[in-house]
Amino acid sequence: MTAHNTSDKIVTAEQLLLSRGVKPTPQRVVIADYLLQTDSHPTADEVLSAVSEALPVALSRATVYNTLNTLKEAGVIKEVLTEPGRVRYDANVSHHHHFVDVKTGKIVDIPADKVEAIGELLGDQYKVHGFQVLFYGELEQH
Amino acid sequence: MTAHNTSDKIVTAEQLLLSRGVKPTPQRVVIADYLLQTDSHPTADEVLSAVSEALPVALSRATVYNTLNTLKEAGVIKEVLTEPGRVRYDANVSHHHHFVDVKTGKIVDIPADKVEAIGELLGDQYKVHGFQVLFYGELEQH
DNA sequence: TCATATATTTAGAATAAGTCTAAGTTGAGA
DNA sequence: TCTCAACTTAGACTTATTCTAAATATATGA
Numbered sequence: 440m441t442a443h444n445t446s447d448k449i450v451t452a453e454q455l456l457l458s459r460g461v462k463p464t465p466q467r468v469v470i471a472d473y474l475l476q477t478d479s480h481p482t483a484d485e486v487l488s489a490v491s492e493a494l495p496v497a498l499s500r501a502t503v504y505n506t507l508n509t510l511k512e513a514g515v516i517k518e519v520l521t522e523p524g525r526v527r528y529d530a531n532v533s534h535h536h537h538f539v540d541v542k543t544g545k546i547v548d549i550p551a552d553k554v555e556a557i558g559e560l561l562g563d564q565y566k567v568h569g570f571q572v573l574f575y576g577e578l579e580q581h
Numbered sequence: 582m583t584a585h586n587t588s589d590k591i592v593t594a595e596q597l598l599l600s601r602g603v604k605p606t607p608q609r610v611v612i613a614d615y616l617l618q619t620d621s622h623p624t625a626d627e628v629l630s631a632v633s634e635a636l637p638v639a640l641s642r643a644t645v646y647n648t649l650n651t652l653k654e655a656g657v658i659k660e661v662l663t664e665p666g667r668v669r670y671d672a673n674v675s676h677h678h679h680f681v682d683v684k685t686g687k688i689v690d691i692p693a694d695k696v697e698a699i700g701e702l703l704g705d706q707y708k709v710h711g712f713q714v715l716f717y718g719e720l721e722q723h
Numbered sequence: 724t725c726a727t728a729t730a731t732t733t734a735g736a737a738t739a740a741g742t743c744t745a746a747g748t749t750g751a752g753a
Numbered sequence: 754t755c756t757c758a759a760c761t762t763a764g765a766c767t768t769a770t771t772c773t774a775a776a777t778a779t780a781t782g783a
Contacts, residue, residue, distance in 0.1 A: 520664075523668045
């Protein structure tokens, strides 16, 4: 299966892993592939069950966690924290934001340019209850 | 002990709880009080040890969790999600953002108005590696 | 005040997400 | 083909949090 990465070129999960220096084992390929073709921001457990049922070979929970960490360290995927106690994963590693529907829990990507005029905006597509900007970086001394 | 809430009036933790319809038991008062006078965005465990050591009476872990959930539901405090696997708490319930120092883990509040021109900004006080806008709200149908 | 109902707190058991460990499997290169 | 390092695995372990059931405290009404 193929998927779009941040560039416009269509790449296979295998090619993507190779390009990031990750050995494309069958388990890693199938997990990366699943993340590339979904927009559902799944948890590790959701990855495990989705991939397991579409797969003949068994896949262990430990491998799912190992692989997600490997892919994250290699820059192939990103963590998304939206709710307490669970980590979600996103194969869209471009700079973007997230909109969480508080009723359904659905998470959709918001392109970075949409957020330039952060206050208003999204007005006709989304009912924004609130938003949280989370900065990562370094404090200067004192 | 007294603390500033979002208004300028100085209120005791007890007065704050009463105003939010939460019965001010000693345990709740001491926990709310601790949160009001710190800016460290502590986890439940950090609340437990900080409050326990400053307290003659024992305080159980379950009470800390119960109280944090009660205070959150009453709007006295907010959850802050910055890292996987841990929930932090903030008695500043005004609309504001957070800056996480990736070296030290220190979390500081960023006033909402600072974020109006989100891209540049913070330039001379902080080295911003990146930021994440997290929206909460509701999707319109389709 | 006393009795009773209700809310709160507690210790510890239970759960859930994630990590670790040690053994087994795989595959690339000599 | 053999070997070694990398990878995967099951299940034990850890950590954060919730649940349970009993004990305690508080409020209410006679």
